[in-house]
Amino acid sequence: MIIGPADRSLVVVRREGNRWLKTPLAGPLGLDLSVGWPGLTLDRAGLPVVAYTRWHSRSLTSQLILAKIDVRGTPHTQRVTAGGWPKSYTPPPAAPVIVRNGSVHVVETYGVGGAVGTLEWIPRSHTWIGLFLSAGRGGFPIGPMFAVPGRGTIVYAAWTEEFPGSLYGGFPVTLATHGREITENVVSERGVTTGLAMTSHGPELAANEWVAADNFSFSFPAPDAVWAGTVTGGGGSELDGRLAGLAAVPHSGAQDLLLSRPDGLWWFRSRSLPVHVGLTAEPRDDGTVALTGRVQGAHGGHVTVYREHAKTRRETVGTVKPGAGGAFALVDSPRARPIFYRAVYVDPATGIPYAKLLRDPVE
Incomplete structure (x- = not known):
């Protein structure tokens, strides 16, 4: 999917044989209209199914649209919502999900007037029924929405919303489960959701968490942010990068x-x-910082520890080989503070860079 300039157009591009098929879905839209973060899945025949919203910046109204693209690249669209509901301070992101019986559900999230809500839209005859997966006080959604089917009739959904004044940093990442019951869990207190996958370990959620010297800054992101890619779930870990x-x-x-x-x-x-x-990291009286850690599951390789900076290249503190049980240690003499440290271990077998970014700066 390609979102055009100023979020005023949406195109789906797919490869068929030796050629590429382009299917316009929206746009070019007027100055007061824009496209919300779209979601894409494939049906049982491998054809694209797209959900997206059209959002009016003046009235804050929205319209949720589901598009199914056939083998000729022709879109077949239907309106899921009408009458401009729900309103939202930002364009509502949406995602389609194909459940066990082959029908398509759509999940979207919105925020307006100090309230946030996430709905799963379910087709019923010639209309749609909205079921709340989450609702409460808050700000507005940030980034895309993700939804995947689980075992049986279970649907998982993940997203990020801004909560102004939250004690948890203002940007919780939420994972909702719709099975026999509806549950929701905050899996990250400050991050941006970037993926959701159903694996043999269960649902795994990708999010980019960030830290900043000013932990009470609610800007997005904080000007001095340092990022850490995380995968939560039974087979998850933290990685070096976004x-x-x-x-x-x-x-x-x-x-x-x-x-x-x-x-x-x-x-x-x-x-x-x-x-x-x-x-x-433990600051010492002589101005140095003792850095200790452990790599669980290490087989050979080395650990590199960095001083992290948001606006300049990071600096290498040192590289060591993990000892017994994966333990490692270094001593740093930083020239300035506050400073964040990150340890990176590149798995020699896979090349995957595992990491740990300290969430609190060394003052």
């Missing part, structure tokens, strides 16, 4: 990871993320 995407590989039990690092964009495929890096 996660651009997470997807399950059909019929393989593996998952694809798209990771943005200082040296470029990297693509990894793995059945699990079995390595976990731990790190602690």
